[in-house]
Amino acid sequence: MEPAPAGREGRRIEHRREGERQYDRPDVKKNFLKPHLKQQWVIAPEANPAFIAAMEDVLEVYQRPRDPERPLVCLDETSKQLIVETRMPIPAKSGTPKREDYEYERNGVANLFMMFAPLEGWRHVEVTDRHAAVDYAQVLKDLSDTHFRNAAKIVLVQDNLSTHTPASLYAAFPAPEARRLAERFEWHYTPKHGSWLDMAESELGVLSSQCLDRRIPINRP
Numbered sequence: 001m002e003p004a005p006a007g008r009e010g011r012r013i014e015h016r017r018e019g020e021r022q023y024d025r026p027d028v029k030k031n032f033l034k035p036h037l038k039q040q041w042v043i044a045p046e047a048n049p050a051f052i053a054a055m056e057d058v059l060e061v062y063q064r065p066r067d068p069e070r071p072l073v074c075l076d077e078t079s080k081q082l083i084v085e086t087r088m089p090i091p092a093k094s095g096t097p098k099r100e101d102y103e104y105e106r107n108g109v110a111n112l113f114m115m116f117a118p119l120e121g122w123r124h125v126e127v128t129d130r131h132a133a134v135d136y137a138q139v140l141k142d143l144s145d146t147h148f149r150n151a152a153k154i155v156l157v158q159d160n161l162s163t164h165t166p167a168s169l170y171a172a173f174p175a176p177e178a179r180r181l182a183e184r185f186e187w188h189y190t191p192k193h194g195s196w197l198d199m200a201e202s203e204l205g206v207l208s209s210q211c212l213d214r215r216i217p218i219n220r221p
Contacts, residue, residue, distance in 0.1 A: 051191040051192065051194060055197060057188055057189075058191075058197050059197075061157060062199075066119040066120075068151070069152040069153075071148055072119055072120075072155045073143065073156055073157070074117075074118070074203075075115050075139075075156060076198050076200035077111060077112060077113045077131055078204050080109065080110050110128070110129065111127070111129065111131040112127055112204070112207075113125065113127075113128065113135075114204045116199055116203045118199055133163045133167070133168035133171045136163045137171065137178075140169065140185070153186050154185050156185045157189075157190070157198055158188075158189060158200075159195040159201075160192055160195075166178070166187070169182055
C-alpha cells in the first residue's frame with residue numbers, strides 16, 4: 001500500500017492526543033440515541049373516521065351535567081398474577097428496605113372489574129376468578145340492581161373487549177332477564193386503540209401502583 005501523503009497524515013493525527021480514544025475527542029459529537037431505552041404508547045390511527053366518531057361520542061358523554069337519574073359509570077378490567085412466597089420475607093427496617101426472595105410460586109390469576117362513577121365520587125372493584133362473559137354479565141347485574149338500583153338508566157362507558165357487549169347478558173341469563181338488563185344501560189364505547197379515554201382505566205392505573213404492585217397470594221380470604 002502506498003504511504004499516505006504527509007500533509008493528510010498530519011491533519012489526521014493533530015486531532016488526537018497520545019492515548020486518547022477516538023470517542024473521547026472534544027470534537028466528536030455525542031450520540032444522544034439510547035437504543036436500550038424505549039417508551040410504549042397507544043398510538044392513535046391517523047385520519048380514522050371510526051376513531052373520531054367514537055372519541056367524540058365519549059367526550060360528549062363526559063361533558064353532560066350530573067344527573068342522579070342517569071349516572072355515568074366507567075368500567076374496565078385487568079388481571080393480577082397471584083404469587084405465593086417460598087421463603088419468609090425479611091421485614092424493612094431503618095436504612096434497609098424489605099427483602100423478598102427472588103423465587104416464588106405462581107398461584108393462578110385473579111380478574112378485577114373496576115367500576116367508577118366520577119360524578120358520584122364512587123368506585124367499586126369486583127374480584128373474580130375469570131373474565132368470561134358470564135362474569136361480566138354478573139357485574140352488570142350488580143351494577144344495575146344493587147349499586148344503582150334507583151337509576152332510570154345507567155350511562156355506561158367501556159372499551160371494545162369482546163365480552164363487553166349485551167350478548168354476554170344473554171349468555172348468562174334467560175332472554176327476558178337479559179333484555180331487561182340490556183335496557184338498563186346506555187352503551188358507549190371508547191375507540192379501538194383509544195381505551196385511555198375510559199376513566200376507569202386511569203383508576204386501575206392508580207390501584208395498580210398503590211395496591212397491586214406487590215406479591216398477593218390469593219384473591220379471597
